[in-house]
Amino acid sequence: MTGAVAERIALERTGDVAVVRMRSGENRFHPDNLDAIFAALDEIEGAEGGPVPLVLTGEGKFFSNGLDLEWMGQAEDLERDRSLRRVHGLLSRILTFPSFTVAAINGHAFAAGAMLALACDQRVMREDRGFFCLPEVDLGIPFTGGMAALITGKLPLRSAEEAMVTGRRYGGPDAVAAGIVDEAVAEDQVANRAIERAAAVAGKPAHAVTAIKKGLYGRAVEALAADARKGEA
Numbered sequence: 001m002t003g004a005v006a007e008r009i010a011l012e013r014t015g016d017v018a019v020v021r022m023r024s025g026e027n028r029f030h031p032d033n034l035d036a037i038f039a040a041l042d043e044i045e046g047a048e049g050g051p052v053p054l055v056l057t058g059e060g061k062f063f064s065n066g067l068d069l070e071w072m073g074q075a076e077d078l079e080r081d082r083s084l085r086r087v088h089g090l091l092s093r094i095l096t097f098p099s100f101t102v103a104a105i106n107g108h109a110f111a112a113g114a115m116l117a118l119a120c121d122q123r124v125m126r127e128d129r130g131f132f133c134l135p136e137v138d139l140g141i142p143f144t145g146g147m148a149a150l151i152t153g154k155l156p157l158r159s160a161e162e163a164m165v166t167g168r169r170y171g172g173p174d175a176v177a178a179g180i181v182d183e184a185v186a187e188d189q190v191a192n193r194a195i196e197r198a199a200a201v202a203g204k205p206a207h208a209v210t211a212i213k214k215g216l217y218g219r220a221v222e223a224l225a226a227d228a229r230k231g232e233a
Contacts, residue, residue: 028067063108071083094120095224105124107129118155127186143164146225149224
């Protein structure tokens with residue numbers, strides 16, 4: 001990986017699993033961070049022998065706090081719109097990634113960062129600190145069609161309604177109870193458990209994995225794709 005990308009993303013290999021570690025503070029979605037994430041995914045998909053299972057995680061207190069609203073508030077309309085389209089493209093790409101994916105939620109996962117975790121096949125969360133939260137209702141920002149379809153396609157309807165309409169913050173045990181994450185463990189076990197879960201589903205044919213995911217989440221895939229194209233010339 002190039003120096004610029006490596007500053008924002010660490011791509012590691014643990015046995016049969018690729019670990020993409022976001023390391024830009026709050027890991028908000030800014031053009032440079034998006035470039036780095038896409039570059040890492042390109043490398044995994046282009047590897048000899050095909051893509052291996054993927055674990056996506058952050059560092060310290062944050063998994064990802066979503067859109068970089070400060071940057072978006074200062075950006076030109078075209079730049080802001082393009083960045084938002086790319087976020088939808090990222091969610092779609094993870095949702096249909098041609099290998100098994102696990103989010104290792106090491107800390108706060110808010111807004112589009114929480115949606116990135118939902119786009120993965122499974123989620124392991126830290127049990128003692130950090131929140132999963134969809135705060136759009138408190139920010140006064142409606143969900144796009146693609147984001148709403150992703151959330152409702154991944155969560156039990158009652159949990160999706162509560163998370164989206166109330167903006168509730170879920171700690172690890174509450175997130176397990178709500179069906180948002182699969183497991184909540186001690187901080188030093190989050191990445192290990194995610195890697196174990198991913199490794200257990202290694203070696204599946206990539207074309208079949210993608211086709212099955214598209215079949216499972218067809219509505220979200222179509223809506224995210226539409227949002228990723230919205231406003232293009």
